[in-house]
Structure formats: structure tokens, C-alpha cells
Amino acid sequence: MKTVILAAVFLAIGISLGIWTASRTFVGETLPTKPFVAYFEQLKVPEGGHEGPRLQVVGGETHDFGSLPLWAKRKHTFVVRNSGNQTLKLVMGKPSCDCASGEDLKQGDLLEIAPGQQRDIVLKWEIRSSNPQFAQSAPFRTNDKKRPSLVLAIVGQVEDAVRRSREIVTFTNVPASASVIESVRLETNQTDKLSIVGDRFLNPDTSGFFEVQFEPPTAEEAKEAFSRSMLMARITLKPGLPLGPFQQTLELTTNMAPAVPPLQIPIKGNIVGDILVFGPGVRTHARTVTLGVIPYGRGATRTVTVSVKGPQRHETTLSVKELVPPYLKVQVGKPDDSKPNVRLCPVTIEVPQDAPLDNLGGGGEGGRAGRIVLETTHPTIKQIELTVFYVVRNTE
Amino acid sequence: MNTTWRSHGFSAALLAAVCGGGFLGCYERKDVSQPAPSKETRETPAGDLGEQESHPAPPVPKQAGKATSTEKAAADDLKPPPLFDGWSRPVLAFFVTGQQLGYIEPCGCTGLENQLGGLARRFTLLEQLREEKGWEVVPLDVGNQVRRYGPQPVIKFQRTSEALRSMEYRAVAFGPDDLLLPATELLSSISPPEGGSIFTSANVEIISRDLTPAWQVFQAGGKKIGVVAILGDSLRQKLQGDEVTFTPAADALKAALEKVREAGCDFYVLLAHASLDESRELARQVDALDLVITGGGIGEPTLEMERVKGSKAQMAQVGTKGMYVGVIGLFDDAIAPLRYQRLPLDSSYKDAPEMLKLLADYQEELRRIGLEGAGAREQPHPSGYKFVGTEKCGECHLKALAVWENTPHAHATDSLVTPPNNRGHIARHYDPECLSCHVTGWEPQKFFPFTSGYLDLEKTAHLKHNGCENCHGPGSTHVAAEEGEGDDDKRLMLRESMRLPLAGDKAKLKCLECHDLDNDPHFKFEEYWPQVEHVGKD
Numbered sequence: 001m002k003t004v005i006l007a008a009v010f011l012a013i014g015i016s017l018g019i020w021t022a023s024r025t026f027v028g029e030t031l032p033t034k035p036f037v038a039y040f041e042q043l044k045v046p047e048g049g050h051e052g053p054r055l056q057v058v059g060g061e062t063h064d065f066g067s068l069p070l071w072a073k074r075k076h077t078f079v080v081r082n083s084g085n086q087t088l089k090l091v092m093g094k095p096s097c098d099c100a101s102g103e104d105l106k107q108g109d110l111l112e113i114a115p116g117q118q119r120d121i122v123l124k125w126e127i128r129s130s131n132p133q134f135a136q137s138a139p140f141r142t143n144d145k146k147r148p149s150l151v152l153a154i155v156g157q158v159e160d161a162v163r164r165s166r167e168i169v170t171f172t173n174v175p176a177s178a179s180v181i182e183s184v185r186l187e188t189n190q191t192d193k194l195s196i197v198g199d200r201f202l203n204p205d206t207s208g209f210f211e212v213q214f215e216p217p218t219a220e221e222a223k224e225a226f227s228r229s230m231l232m233a234r235i236t237l238k239p240g241l242p243l244g245p246f247q248q249t250l251e252l253t254t255n256m257a258p259a260v261p262p263l264q265i266p267i268k269g270n271i272v273g274d275i276l277v278f279g280p281g282v283r284t285h286a287r288t289v290t291l292g293v294i295p296y297g298r299g300a301t302r303t304v305t306v307s308v309k310g311p312q313r314h315e316t317t318l319s320v321k322e323l324v325p326p327y328l329k330v331q332v333g334k335p336d337d338s339k340p341n342v343r344l345c346p347v348t349i350e351v352p353q354d355a356p357l358d359n360l361g362g363g364g365e366g367g368r369a370g371r372i373v374l375e376t377t378h379p380t381i382k383q384i385e386l387t388v389f390y391v392v393r394n395t396e
Numbered sequence: 397m398n399t400t401w402r403s404h405g406f407s408a409a410l411l412a413a414v415c416g417g418g419f420l421g422c423y424e425r426k427d428v429s430q431p432a433p434s435k436e437t438r439e440t441p442a443g444d445l446g447e448q449e450s451h452p453a454p455p456v457p458k459q460a461g462k463a464t465s466t467e468k469a470a471a472d473d474l475k476p477p478p479l480f481d482g483w484s485r486p487v488l489a490f491f492v493t494g495q496q497l498g499y500i501e502p503c504g505c506t507g508l509e510n511q512l513g514g515l516a517r518r519f520t521l522l523e524q525l526r527e528e529k530g531w532e533v534v535p536l537d538v539g540n541q542v543r544r545y546g547p548q549p550v551i552k553f554q555r556t557s558e559a560l561r562s563m564e565y566r567a568v569a570f571g572p573d574d575l576l577l578p579a580t581e582l583l584s585s586i587s588p589p590e591g592g593s594i595f596t597s598a599n600v601e602i603i604s605r606d607l608t609p610a611w612q613v614f615q616a617g618g619k620k621i622g623v624v625a626i627l628g629d630s631l632r633q634k635l636q637g638d639e640v641t642f643t644p645a646a647d648a649l650k651a652a653l654e655k656v657r658e659a660g661c662d663f664y665v666l667l668a669h670a671s672l673d674e675s676r677e678l679a680r681q682v683d684a685l686d687l688v689i690t691g692g693g694i695g696e697p698t699l700e701m702e703r704v705k706g707s708k709a710q711m712a713q714v715g716t717k718g719m720y721v722g723v724i725g726l727f728d729d730a731i732a733p734l735r736y737q738r739l740p741l742d743s744s745y746k747d748a749p750e751m752l753k754l755l756a757d758y759q760e761e762l763r764r765i766g767l768e769g770a771g772a773r774e775q776p777h778p779s780g781y782k783f784v785g786t787e788k789c790g791e792c793h794l795k796a797l798a799v800w801e802n803t804p805h806a807h808a809t810d811s812l813v814t815p816p817n818n819r820g821h822i823a824r825h826y827d828p829e830c831l832s833c834h835v836t837g838w839e840p841q842k843f844f845p846f847t848s849g850y851l852d853l854e855k856t857a858h859l860k861h862n863g864c865e866n867c868h869g870p871g872s873t874h875v876a877a878e879e880g881e882g883d884d885d886k887r888l889m890l891r892e893s894m895r896l897p898l899a900g901d902k903a904k905l906k907c908l909e910c911h912d913l914d915n916d917p918h919f920k921f922e923e924y925w926p927q928v929e930h931v932g933k934d
Binding site: 096133134135136137148149151153155165166168169170171172173182202203204205224245246247249266268270272276277278279280281282283284285291292302305307336338339340341342344 | 477544545546547550576577578579580581583584587588589591603604607630633634636637638639693694695696698699771773775776778842844917
């Protein structure tokens with residue numbers, strides 16, 4: 001009997017000790033043993049509030065203004081309460097932007113809130129960003145040991161009369177002979193029937209290579225949009241632009257003009273040949289490959305990939321035509337036709353171990369570089385040339 | 397007390413201790429980002445690590461309306477707590493970043509000390525954690541290194557990839573803006589010569605699945621870590637072209653995690669370049685994840701990590717523009733295995749020479765390839781007019797010229813040739829992103845020169861600095877009309893069209909083309925305008 005009593009007493013002491021320890025550790029949190037913790041909290045904390053200053057923000061620390069037009073000015077009142085039994089002190093830090101500021105507070109100001117009291121902190125916000133989403137904040141230091149930092153934040157979306165699904169339309173790595181269509185969704189809440197009354201491509205140098213048509217979005221395209229009216233702009237890039245990067249701007253005038261100014265959609269892209277080279281150390285647009293510094297006597301090997309697009313890709317093969325310096329070794333591997341629209345050919349470049357000391361780093365006036373010429377069976381691209389940079393030197 | 401009693405008492409006490417201990421052990425701390433002060437001896441903060449959140453500097457005491465007092469604000473209880481307060485040495489520390497969006501350095505237009513972020517400061521912080529604190533640090537990044545399209549962002553992506561490799565990042569996800577870059581350039585950038593790309597995606601295939609790893613498994617701090625990276629479904633519509641193939645995120649994550657789990661990892665991380673809701677949902681859909689790093693959210697990252705409801709995972713945000721780093725300590729602690737600290741990359745972190753060299757190399761590459769090579773090709777001004785230069789304007793507008801000469805606009809290009817800060821040895825006057833607001837005759841937000849706009853210091857010396865025509869428009873026809881070409885009506889019409897009125901916020905909008913939130917976050921039109929205002933011809 002004594003054993004049972006003793007065990008029960010120790011058990012009770014142990015559980016009490018556990019609850020007490022846990023209540024100290026997890027004070028303020030939702031525990032599975034909430035009633036016990038609450039009971040001990042009640043015993044521990046004076047009726048006037050928690051021990052020390054205790055910060056609470058009534059109604060949340062982030063306010064979402066929703067959608068607002070550019071230049072709108074708004075205020076939000078955050079309510080900060082001290083549920084502790086000592087004075088709560090807050091010092092305002094530097095807001096993330098001057099467009100967000102306290103109405104009667106500025107950086108460095110000290111607030112004091114008596115136990116059980118609350119006060120308003122009003123943050124002002126001026127929308128002066130054309131970024132679609134916006135977030136600004138004001139930080140505070142506090143003397144609440146549990147919450148030494150507080151960040152009050154305001155977020156929102158900048159309302160555009162006409163929103164678009166893409167900031168920019170890109171035509172990337174388009175073969176010179178190809179015609180490609182890219183789409184952008186236009187949306188508005190200001191009318192039930194958005195229409196385009198005028199369109200023009202601003203850069204006259206390349207405007208002849210572009211066309212635009214407008215039509216309602218497909219169900220799939222409309223899935224993530226919730227505006228009153230939507231329209232798809234289908235932009236066609238026609239063949240014929242010269243190789244290299246290009247940029248264009250599409251200006252659209254809507255049926256809401258002149259209240260809504262014309263919308264400008266940047267268009268960028270690059271025209272490429274059917275054959276490209278990529279891989280470690282490669283600059284594709286410049287057709288260079290950098291092997292770096294090779295210690296004398298060790299040699300180096302690098303595998304790059306030649307990609308072949310276009311209707312003749314399956315018939316296109318590569319072979320080595322010329323190597324500078326001649327001691328370079330280059331091997332064309334077995335092509336991979338498993339990917340749609342592209343044939344991938346591995347090409348291994350080797351600077352052999354017995355290569356002499358050499359500087360082909362391309363530096364300085366008339367700097368030397370290596371050269372690899374690959375012959376192809378492609379009907380229009382007869383050969384591709386790669387410039388190779390490396391230095392073989394004694395590293396000891 | 398006899399032996400039996402002692403034995404029973406010991407058993408009871410043991411049982412009690414187990415019960416009490418079990419009480420603690422069966423509950424995981426909800427808020428681990430601000431652990432209760434530890435009794436452990438805290439490590440001495442590393443020299444330059446300074447104090448937490450140092451950019452909202454400890455305030456100077458001031459009055460603030462009704463509720464303020466004159467008490468010294470610098471009171472001890474209001475000082476920022478030291479960094480990593482209460483942290484013992486973690487098993488390892490995740491160093492989480494992302495959404496750099498092209499900000500490889502703060503632009504410095506309004507003083508580097510006023511801006512956060514940059515690779516040079518990030519490198520320094522990383523080295524301090526590794527060298528001074530002696531922690532094993534595992535850097536991870538959720539992607540979007542760039543946000544623009546064209547040759548310059550390609551070069552920037554290449555340099556950033558080099559930087560991430562030199563900082564020994566272990567896994568890097570892709571953002572949708574990264575994936576807009578030409579796939580061949582992207583693959584060249586992410587493939588190191590020695591093999592083994594750190595760039596990872598379980599649901600984005602660039603040209604071929606075997607060219608990019610779907611996950612990463614590595615050892616750190618004696619633990620095996622598995623990392624899977626995902627691009628959220630909502631971002632699919634941003635992808636363009638046929639070289640990038642997308643798989644729905646949840647399916648790809650489950651498939652990748654299954655493979656990673658075969659490796660028997662101790663800790664599973666998801667790099668989610670996705671919205672906050674998508675990131676939470678992904679964490680709920682798989683039960684293995686311990687940590688989610690998300691590219692979702694806007695502005696600054698939260699002060700604390702979020703415990704994802706319906707999942708055991710905790711989630712950290714990275715913010716935007718690379719302004720913050722999140723450090724997440726992993727501890728052998730059943731109650732609080734993860735602790736989090738958000739660190740703003742302010743000017744208290746010195747510039748790492750390694751990264752300054754990389755920035756200098758980047759600028760040198762821009763110089764070498766020229767404006768055309770960087771994609772900054774001339775385009776006609778919408779008006780069809782040409783730029784004549786500030787000196788020409790000043791021949792008639794003497795007083796306006798005098799006002800302009802006393803403004804920073806008159807030295808705008810100089811501050812690129814020799815930036816007035818501790819990075820002054822790196823010239824920026826070949827960089828289209830800088831030139832667009834520091835010379836005359838460029839499109840300020842699209843980074844290209846108008847036909848007849850500034851090209852370089854020699855060929856177009858008359859278009860140096862932020863001249864009259866940036867606000868008033870190119871003056872060729874106005875000048876021609878004033879010099880006798882055309883009739884009076886045309887002359888008067890052109891005079892009128894050159895005005896920049898305050899009405900309709902036209903002047904304000906014009907200023908904001910350069911003084912935007914990125915480059916001049918503390919711009920106030922009402923304060924700046926009087927410094928540049930000038931009325932009429934003389």
C-alpha cells in the first residue's frame with residue numbers, strides 16, 4: 001500500500017513538474033493540455049495582465065488594401081494593445097519606403113502604452129509603383145521579451161485599367177525560317193466588352209515582321225482570370241528577321257481611350273540558325289568555349305552539345321573539318337533523336353596531355369585563340385565554327 | 397528507508413520524470429524562430445555580423461504625438477537583440493536566398509548605405525558564418541536570378557551562376573524569368589566544367605531531362621539532406637517557347653521525393669518557386685518535407701517561419717531583390733529543431749573582394765560587347781525627332797541651364813564613370829541598365845537608346861548627363877523652327893509641346909521614370925521638384 005501511495009505522490013509531483021515546466025516554455029501557445037496550462041497561467045500571472053509588457057496587435061499585423069489605382073493614398077489603423085502588467089514601449093524603425101509612413105509617427109519615435117491600454121498606429125501608403133503587387137512595412141522594436149520585433153505591413157495590388165498576363169512577350173531561339181505565335185491575355189474590370197481600336201508596332205525597322213490578331217480566350221486561357229472582360233492578343237513573328245536579338249513594342253489603343261492611355265507591350269527575342277552549340281563554358285551567341293587554365297602535362301576534356309533544329313535535323317550529321325592548333329582532338333558522338341523538335345549531338349574537345357605550353361586565351365592585342373570547324377550535311381548551314389580559349393601553362 | 401522503498405521510490409520518480417518529460421516531448425514548439433533565451437553560453441557574435449535588423453537603426457529619442465515620452469529610446473530593453481540570440485552551434489545552417497531579380501548589387505543611386513542586398517554583401521555574410529562562427533552552411537536559392545530578357549540578362553545570369561558556385565550553393569531552383577532566357581544560354585550557364593549542376597528542377601525540363609538534375613542529395617553536418625525544386629503551376633503561363641517543358645508541380649514533386657527517399661535522407665527540403673498558397677499546398681500533399689523555402693510573398697520576408705498547417709514542414713520566405721538572407725539553424729533538439737533569423741544585407745556587411753571582381757568582370761564584358769551586343773539597339777523616338785544636347789538648349793534657355801547646372805542631373809554620367817562610393821573603381825558607363833537614367837536620349841525603363849541618343853563618352857559627348865531633352869523631349873524640330881524653319885504656327889506649337897506641365901501629374905510621372913522605387917525608394921516629388929524647377933525661356 002505504501003508503495004502505491006508513494007508512487008502516486010511521485011507521479012503527481014512529476015506530472016505537476018512537467019506541466020509547470022511546459023507552461024513556462026510554451027506560454028501563450030496552444031497546447032494539447034491547454035486547460036492545465038491556462039490554470040497554471042492564471043495562478044502565475046497577476047490579474048492585471050501578463051508578467052512584464054505584452055504586445056498584441058488586434059486584427060492582424062498585415063493589412064491588404066486589395067486593388068488600388070496608381071497614386072492612390074490610403075491609411076490603415078493598426079491597434080496595438082498591452083496585455084501585460086508593465087508599460088509597453090515601442091520604437092519605430094525605418095519604413096521600407098517613404099511611400100509608407102506613420103501618420104503621426106516617424107523613425108525613432110517612442111510609444112508607450114500603459115498596462116491594459118491600447119493605441120492606434122496609423123500607416124499611410126501612397127501607391128507609386130507600377131509593379132503589379134506591392135508590399136511595404138514599418139518595423140518596431142519593443143520591450144516585450146517575447147516579441148522584441150514587430151513589423152506592421154500593408155500590401156496590395158496596383159490596379160491597371162488593362163492588365164496583361166505577361167509583362168513581356170518573348171520569342172526565344174526562333175529559327176530564321178520559322179513563323180511563331182505567342183499570346184498575351186488582356187483583362188479589364190472597367191468595361192464588359194474590351195476591344196482594341198488601334199494597334200501598331202512602334203519600331204519601324206522590324207514592324208513588317210509582326211502581326212497581331214485579337215480573339216476571346218480559350219477556356220484554358222481564361223481559367224486563372226477573373227475580370228469582367230478579356231481578350232487574347234495573338235502576336236505572330238514572321239520569318240525573315242536577321243540573326244541575332246531584336247526588340248519591338250506593340251502599342252494597343254482600347255475602346256476605353258482616351259480615358260485609358262495606350263498600352264505598350266514589349267516584345268523581345270532572338271533569331272538563330274538551325275544549329276546551336278551549348279554546354280559548360282560555352283557562350284552560345286558568340287560561339288565560344290572557354291576551357292580555362294590547363295596545367296602542363298595534364299590535358300583537359302570538355303563535352304559540349306550541338307543542337308540541330310528544323311525539318312532537316314534528322315538528316316544532319318557533323319564531322320570535323322579543321323582544328324587549330326592541330327594537336328586538338330575533337331570527336332563527334334552519337335546523335336540523340338529522342339527529344340521532340342531537336343537533335344542533340346555531343347562533341348568532345350580534348351587538349352591532350354602532351355599539348356605544349358600555349359596561350360590561346362584570346363587576350364591582348366591580336367590575342368590567339370583555338371578554332372574548331374565542323375562540317376555539316378545541313379542544306380543551308382555548311383559548317384559551324386567554334387572559337388576555343390585556353391592556356392596551357394606550368395602551374396608549379 | 398529500506399531497499400524496497402528506495403527501489404519503489406526510484407521507479408515512481410522515474411515514471412514521473414518520464415510522464416513529465418513525455419509532456420514536453422510530445423509537443424513541438426509552434427514558434428521556433430524566437431526561442432526562449434537559452435541558458436547555454438551564447439557564442440560571441442562575429443565582428444561584422446553586428447546586430448539583428450540593423451537597418452532600422454536604434455532610434456534617436458524624439459517626441460511622437462500624444463503617446464510619446466521623452467524617455468531615452470536607446471534604453472537597453474529596446475535595443476535589437478544580438479544576432480542568433482540563444483542559438484548554440486547548429487548541426488548545420490541553411491542560408492536561403494532567392495528572387496534576386498537582377499539586383500546583383502544595389503544600384504547605389506541614392507547611396508549604397510540606403511539600400512539593401514547584393515552579391516558582395518551576401519558573400520561576406522556567408523564567409524562570416526563559415527569562418528568566424530565555424531558553422532557548416534548550406535546555401536540554397538529559390539531562383540529568379542534575373543527578371544529581364546535579352547543579352548544583358550543572359551550575361552548577368554551567367555555571372556550570378558558563377559557567384560553561386562563560388563559561394564558553394566548546394567541547390568538552386570529556377571524562376572519563370574530565368575526560364576525566359578534562351579535555353580541554350582541557360583544550359584551553358586548552369587553547367588560547370590567539372591559537371592554536376594547545382595541548378596535543379598523536378599518539373600521543368602530544359603531541352604532534355606538529363607541536362608538538369610531533378611533533385612539534389614548531399615551530406616552536411618553529418619546528415620543526409622534531400623532537396624527538390626519545383627516551379628508552381630500558376631507560373632506555367634509565364635513560360636514561352638518550345639525549349640522548356642513543364643510538368644504539373646504536385647505530380648513532379650511526389651515522383652522526385654519518392655526517388656530522394658530511396659536515398660534515405662535525414663532531412664527533406666522543398667525549394668518552391670511558387671505562390672505562398674501553392675507552396676503550402678505542396679507541403680500538405682507530401683508528408684516527408686521538413687522545410688519549405690518559398691519564392692512566394694511580396695516585399696520583405698516574414699520575421700518568423702510559418703508552420704504549414706496540415707504538414708510537419710515549416711516554411712521560410714526569401715523576399716525580393718536579394719535584400720535579405722534567411723538563416724535557418726538545424727539543431728539536434730526534439731522540441732525546436734529549426735531556428736530562423738532574417739538578415740537584411742545592409743552596408744554593415746563589407747563588400748567581398750571576390751564578388752567585386754565578379755562585378756568588375758561583368759562590367760568589363762559589357763564594355764567589350766558594346767551596346768548592340770548587350771541588346772541595347774537604337775530605336776526611333778516616338779516623336780520622330782532627334783536629340784540636340786543640353787548645350788544647344790542652353791543657347792536660348794540661359795536661366796534654365798543655370799538651374800540645371802546646379803543639380804545632380806548635370807553630373808549624372810560622371811557618377812557612372814567614377815561612382816561616388818566604395819565601388820568607385822568599377823565604372824558603369826557601359827551598362828545599359830545604368831546608362832538609361834544617367835545620359836540623354838534613352839528610354840529610361842526599357843534600357844535602349846533612341847536614335848540620335850547617347851552612345852558613348854566620345855561620339856556623343858554632347859549627350860552626357862541627364863539633360864533637358866530627357867524631360868522635354870528631343871529638340872531637333874523645335875530648334876529648327878526657332879532658327880527659321882517653318883511658319884509661326886509651327887514654331888508656337890513646338891514651343892508648347894516642349895513644356896513639361898505639373899498638371900495631370902505629367903512632371904511627376906516623368907520624374908518617376910528614373911526616381912522609381914528600385915532606384916530611389918525615398919524619393920519625394922514635393923521635395924525634389926523645387927530643386928529643378930524652372931519656368932519659361934529665360
